Amino acid sequence: MLLLFLLPGALAGTPLQPDGMVVVGATAEQGATPAFFEQPRDRIALWTAGSWRPSSQVALHGRVDGWRQDRYDDGRVLSGPGDIRLAAEGYVPARLADIGIGTWVKLPNADDRRELGTDETDLGLDLVMRWQAEEGLLARGRIGLEVLGDPERIARQAVRPASSVELSGRLWRFRGRDELWGTVSLGTRSVGQEGRAQAYLGYGWVLPCPVRWEARAEQALSGPVPTASFSASIGWQSGCRAD
Numbered sequence: 001m002l003l004l005f006l007l008p009g010a011l012a013g014t015p016l017q018p019d020g021m022v023v024v025g026a027t028a029e030q031g032a033t034p035a036f037f038e039q040p041r042d043r044i045a046l047w048t049a050g051s052w053r054p055s056s057q058v059a060l061h062g063r064v065d066g067w068r069q070d071r072y073d074d075g076r077v078l079s080g081p082g083d084i085r086l087a088a089e090g091y092v093p094a095r096l097a098d099i100g101i102g103t104w105v106k107l108p109n110a111d112d113r114r115e116l117g118t119d120e121t122d123l124g125l126d127l128v129m130r131w132q133a134e135e136g137l138l139a140r141g142r143i144g145l146e147v148l149g150d151p152e153r154i155a156r157q158a159v160r161p162a163s164s165v166e167l168s169g170r171l172w173r174f175r176g177r178d179e180l181w182g183t184v185s186l187g188t189r190s191v192g193q194e195g196r197a198q199a200y201l202g203y204g205w206v207l208p209c210p211v212r213w214e215a216r217a218e219q220a221l222s223g224p225v226p227t228a229s230f231s232a233s234i235g236w237q238s239g240c241r242a243d
Contacts, residue, residue, distance in 0.1 A: 022050040023212060023235025031220075031227045035158075035190040036150055037115050040227075041070040045082055049233070057098070061087040068116050078114040083107065089128055097131040102142060112151045120149020124162065136170030136179075148190060160190045160197065171205075181206045183216075191223060198223040212237045 029043040049063040065082020072078075084107040091100035104124045110117025126144030143163040150156045164187025172180040185202040192198075204216030212235045220227035 018051070018053070018208070018237035020050075020052050021212065021235060021237040022048070023214070023233040024048045025214075025231055025233025025235075027229060027231040029227065029229040032229070033191050033223075033227070034115070034118075035148055036118055036152065036193060038193045039072060039115075041072050041115075043071075044069045047082070049235075057091045057093070057100070059089050061089075061104075065110070068110065070114075070116065078116065080111050080114060080116050081109055083110045083117045089126075091128070091130065097129050097139075100128050102126040102128040102144070108149075118149055118151040120151055122149055123147040126162070136181075138168040139166070140168075141165045146190060158190075161188070162190070162197075163188055166202075168206075179208060181208065191227075196223075198227070200227075208237060210236060210238065 025047055027043075027045045027047065029045075031040045032043045033040045045065050046067045047063055047065045049061070051059060051061045053059045063085045065084075067079065068082040069077065069079035085104060086107070087102065087104035089100060089102035091098040102124075103126070106122040108117065108119045108121055110119065112119035124144060124146045126142040128142045129140065131139045141164065144161070146160045146162045148158045148160060150158055164185055166183060166185035166187075168181055168183045170179050171182045174180075183202070183204045183206070186199070187202070188197045188199050190197060199221040200218050201221055202216060202218040204214060207213040212233075214231075214233045216231045218227075218229045
């Protein structure tokens with residue numbers, strides 16, 4: 001989502017905003033029930049993601065789930081390629097906080113017959129905000145709408161609200177410039193056969209520059225099935241700065 005980032009889903013949890021970044025990672029989810037599907041499953045995903053900032057007020061993001069595997073309680077194991085997600089956000093500086101617009105699109109690549117994805121194009125549009133303190137504190141927030149394609153009903157889209165807030169802070173500085181950052185986030189996402197909103201709590205740790213190490217965990221706060229996930233990634237980023 002994210003993405004946010006991260007992806008809300010996928011690219012969220014980024015305390016420093018580099019000029020460029022490329023990472024590879026893995027995510028393990030327990031009890032996941034993607035939107036428009038009924039049965040929970042344990043999912044493993046291998047992915048690669050990147051971002052580029054042509055200016056301090058504009059950011060472009062992308063993520064490709066190269067492989068997904070779903071394991072069900074009845075012993076079934078289904079696997080295959082995942083989806084592709086692209087996102088962009090732009091900000092206008094303001095007196096108290098930067099305010100802007102974010103948008104994302106999910107391109108249909110995963111097989112809906114194996115329930116690895118919906119095989120539909122999804123879209124999102126958000127009002128976004130960020131606030132940076134001088135002493136290593138970054139707050140980000142978004143509120144918007146998701147337009148999700150229903151795999152069971154041709155040409156039907158479900159419109160759902162989505163939101164998240166995230167607070168990132170520098171926990172430790174060592175060896176002159178290396179830093180450890182921590183993040184805490186709270187948000188919503190669409191899950192289950194009806195695409196209902198589920199609240200979640202996330203937290204993570206990032207060693208940013210120039211080799212980027214990141215770990216993130218999430219726990220569902222609502223919904224009929226307890227859901228938890230853990231992600232880890234490693235990559236490289238350039239132009240390290242906190243602005």
